[in-house]
Amino acid sequence: MARWFVDRLPQRGIPSVSLRRLLPEARFVGCADWEVTGCAVDHRRLDPGQVFVAVRDARYDGHGHVREALDRGAAGIVVEREIPDAGRLQVVVDDARAAHSRLCQALAGDPSARLATLGVTGVYGKTVVGQMARAILNAAGVRCGLVGGSGWSDGVVSRPLGAGLAEAGTEPNGAWPGGAAGLASILSYMVEQQCEAGVIEVGAEALESRRLEGVTFQAAVATDLALPPGTPVDEALRRRRAKARLFRKIAPGGAAIVNDDDPDAELLGGLNLDARRVSFGLERPGRVDVSAAVQRVDSSGSRFLLQGFDRVRPVDLRLVGVRHVSHALAAAALAWSLHIDADAVVAGLESVACVANHLEAVDEGQDFDVRIDGALTAAPLAQALAALKSVSAGRLHLVLSAEGGQDRATRRALSHVAESVADRVVLTLGNPRSEDPDQVLDDVLGGFRRPGKVHVEPDRRRAIEAAVSDARRGDAVLIAGKGRNGYQIFADRVAPFDDFAVARRALVGRRARHTAWRSA
Incomplete structure (x- = not known):
């Protein structure tokens, strides 16, 4: 459990929690009850005197780390099966995760x-x-x-x-x-x-x-x-x-x-x-x-x-x-x-003026709508596009990207939604992570029936600038896939990147160019 509980238990007047009261369905080995003052599910973060709760999932099974937890000073263990050589203080439950959650809430008062x-x-x-x-x-x-x-x-x-x-x-x-x-x-x-x-x-x-x-x-x-x-x-x-x-x-x-x-x-x-x-x-x-x-x-x-x-x-x-x-x-x-x-x-x-990552507006006085949304999959993207389509009098421009780690079907579903609703699509990179950026782009592009009509610009900054530059009065621009996520993750680096800041600069630059053109 987080150090927070250990530091504050005396202040809260909760010296201990009875596991018999908290887990009445459990089987107690070596004791009739057990009063505990702290717990941990990660054997590497356990403090001496805490109980180790052996949770398991697809990547971690605490039952395989009971010995390490005891070596670090665990007072005993909560497990889903009895461990023969783990000492006398064992509490056997059907679901260690549920037991851990109940214990956390009880220790927090x-x-x-x-x-x-x-x-x-x-x-x-x-x-x-x-x-x-x-x-x-x-x-x-x-x-x-x-x-x-x-x-x-x-x-x-x-x-x-x-x-x-x-x-x-x-x-x-x-x-x-x-x-x-x-x-x-x-x-x-x-x-x-x-x-x-x-x-x-x-x-x-x-x-x-x-x-x-x-x-x-x-x-x-x-x-x-x-x-x-x-x-x-x-x-x-x-x-x-x-x-x-x-x-x-x-x-x-x-x-x-x-x-x-x-x-x-x-x-x-x-x-x-x-x-x-x-x-x-x-x-x-x-x-x-x-x-x-x-x-x-x-x-x-x-x-x-x-x-x-x-x-x-x-x-x-x-x-x-x-x-x-x-x-x-x-x-x-x-x-x-x-x-x-x-x-x-x-x-x-x-x-409620806005909600993070949900069609947040970028307004620099332009005569068209610019929105930023964190949609990473087809369904939320479809909802965002439909909302803009219903209120836009002009064309709908979409800056589209996929996330590293997504499967091809997820990426192609994004493509289908984009092609069916948006009038113009600029395909770019979001967070490729450890994947080859070209492969991410190819997967998304492969989902379009008419890929020749998609503008592919791997540089996200240039993609946003292209979408903003092409917009006209009454249009709407949706920049999707990152929302307030302020960086881009590549295999070899994490680069700061803010869709909002880039969109604002693009809008200000567009306005400056139009002002200069009119003055000329």
């Missing part, structure tokens, strides 16, 4: 029991809904923390994921910096900062790996469960089962909030009979708890009438695309379930 912990899941829109929900709660005077895909906040300061977590990355797979220990640490920070609520973006991977065991949710919302066409049936079922776990973790009397427009997501509302079902949607107003009548969608955002509260309220949303109206309804339904005043809901929704 069970922070979710002292917060209104709110989960947001779904295939698309988790980040947007999470930020909207937090904005609504803040507008209502409720201090709210957030754990999102790109950062976290303890209710006072926002940080990128990994920042502020002592020894972040203590879990071998590192998918969530700090893993279960990191999440427990963040929630505990929220409690320290007097947060009354905390919003957590919950992906299928976090649920499958049991990182949320020990966390109790007061409400959970599913934006959707639709997967991209072609997703294998077994993978689709696996992801949906994982997200169903979140709804089963809702506390009695809590709220299960579902999207009535998505039949798959709507089914989640019946999984937890102890939770109240709350619905939102656009397609069946009057049949759902929270709905909207869309009045306008353009490049400045959208205007809709929010329905379901004490009276109909107009909302001027600054995010582009009708999909964000659905996301706003998800956040509003969450607020509705918490009995938050409608004025705070409107104020919170209208305060």
Whole structure:
């Protein structure tokens, strides 16, 4: 576990945690119970006196490192099978990851029991809904923390994921910096900062790996469960089962909030009979708890009438695309379930000017739209293009790139979306990583039916400049694939690169050239 817990346990008045109480289904070898004050899942980071939890995944199996953990001073082990020569203090469990997550939360003081912990899941829109929900709660005077895909906040300061977590990355797979220990640490920070609520973006991977065991949710919302066409049936079922776990973790009397427009997501509302079902949607107003009548969608955002509260309220949303109206309804339904005043809901929704990596605008006074989006796969790219297409009067220009490590099918799916929606495509490099850059470009180019119409420019700076230079009044330019990622990763180097800065310089240079031309 992160050093953070060891340093602060005496301050919190939690000298130890009973494993018998925490893991009643476990089999104890050599003892009837065991009081522990710290744990670790990485034998290399274990402190003397801690318990070593032998988790395993595709790349790491802690059972093979029990001896090293004991040599480093482990007080005992939590394992999924008894280790004959590992000493007398062993606790055998069915799922070591789940046990570790529960132990992390208990050692942190069970922070979710002292917060209104709110989960947001779904295939698309988790980040947007999470930020909207937090904005609504803040507008209502409720201090709210957030754990999102790109950062976290303890209710006072926002940080990128990994920042502020002592020894972040203590879990071998590192998918969530700090893993279960990191999440427990963040929630505990929220409690320290007097947060009354905390919003957590919950992906299928976090649920499958049991990182949320020990966390109790007061409400959970599913934006959707639709997967991209072609997703294998077994993978689709696996992801949906994982997200169903979140709804089963809702506390009695809590709220299960579902999207009535998505039949798959709507089914989640019946999984937890102890939770109240709350619905939102656009397609069946009057049949759902929270709905909207869309009045306008353009490049400045959208205007809709929010329905379901004490009276109909107009909302001027600054995010582009009708999909964000659905996301706003998800956040509003969450607020509705918490009995938050409608004025705070409107104020919170209208305060969200942008969401990181989601169609962020670059405005230097030009007469066309320039947006930057972090879409790396076909489905989010299609959503971003569709949103811009719906509000653009002119041509749609796309700066397209693929990521190193993607398979050819993923890259060609990007090509199909780009060719079917964009009017002009400039193909360039994103983060080739260890791959041959030419091979990455060839894979994407091979997915176009008419590759001769694609402008290939490996230099990303020149690609952005070309797209901006070619745009005319009323057009829209989408620079996709990197978002706020401020560097390019090659096999031999990591080079600073900021899409926003490059786009701004290109726009300023274009304006200077036009001014000079007119003066001449």
